[in-house]
Amino acid sequence: RLGPQRVAEEGAEAFGGSYPWRFDTHGRRLLCFSPGFQELWVFGYSGLGHWQRAQPGGATAEGKPSAHFRRLYSVTVAALEATLHPETCHLHVARGREFAVLASSMAVPEVEGEERAASCAALHVVDLDEGLVTGSWEFSKDEGVDLACRRSVHMYGDTLLVLSRKRQVLHFLKVMPDGRLLRTRSLGPHCREDDALVLQIQEQREAQLRRAREAPEGG
Numbered sequence: 616r617l618g619p620q621r622v623a624e625e626g627a628e629a630f631g632g633s634y635p636w637r638f639d640t641h642g643r644r645l646l647c648f649s650p651g652f653q654e655l656w657v658f659g660y661s662g663l664g665h666w667q668r669a670q671p672g673g674a675t676a677e678g679k680p681s682a683h684f685r686r687l688y689s690v691t692v693a694a695l696e697a698t699l700h701p702e703t704c705h706l707h708v709a710r711g712r713e714f715a716v717l718a719s720s721m722a723v724p725e726v727e728g729e730e731r732a733a734s735c736a737a738l739h740v741v742d743l744d745e746g747l748v749t750g751s752w753e754f755s756k757d758e759g760v761d762l763a764c765r766r767s768v769h770m771y772g773d774t775l776l777v778l779s780r781k782r783q784v785l786h787f788l789k790v791m792p793d794g795r796l797l798r799t800r801s802l803g804p805h806c807r808e809d810d811a812l813v814l815q816i817q818e819q820r821e822a823q824l825r826r827a828r829e830a831p832e833g834g
């Protein structure tokens with residue numbers, strides 16, 4: 616029987632050394648990662664018409680999932696020396712267009728006593744119909760975002776929630792209908808962007824009040 620389990624069992628050997636990830640929402644395309652985990656390879660489902668395709672030497676490809684797919688295109692997603700993380704990727708449909716939201720990062724040497732982080736963590740959006748990268752968003756090393764961790768990225772509707780465990784900040788990004796990524800806000804120690812200013816002003820007022828109370832009378 617042809618299905619995701621059979622595809623996973625046949626795996627990389629049948630699909631040009633790639634890593635099968637998942638089918639699209641309609642089951643028409645199989646999404647795979649290249650051997651170096653920098654490209655997205657997309658295979659199209661060609662049906663069951665070649666269930667017993669003849670092979671050299673009289674062998675057949677009966678029952679093999681690869682006999683029913685053809686490679687449509689490949690697109691480079693991750694930057695040089697960065698790798699994609701299949702466990703933190705999502706699918707999104709907007710106005711009839713389907714997008715793959717992929718995560719990549721560049722590993723840095725671990726330092727004893729410090730939490731593991733990514734030096735160049737990024738999110739990418741690929742238009743599966745056009746085979747193009749439509750948007751990307753990079754996080755700096757200082758932001759402490761680890762996209763290799765499944766729990767760091769969640770998607771609800773068209774909104775991506777990215778957690779910085781190091782800084783305890785939740786970043787909100789929106790996938791626009793054209794596939795662009797837009798950062799809308801961040802939620803962390805302060806609920807609003809100007810809360811730090813408000814708290815600082817209040818602290819200054821309290822400090823002035825304390826100094827006034829401690830000042831000698833008539834001084």
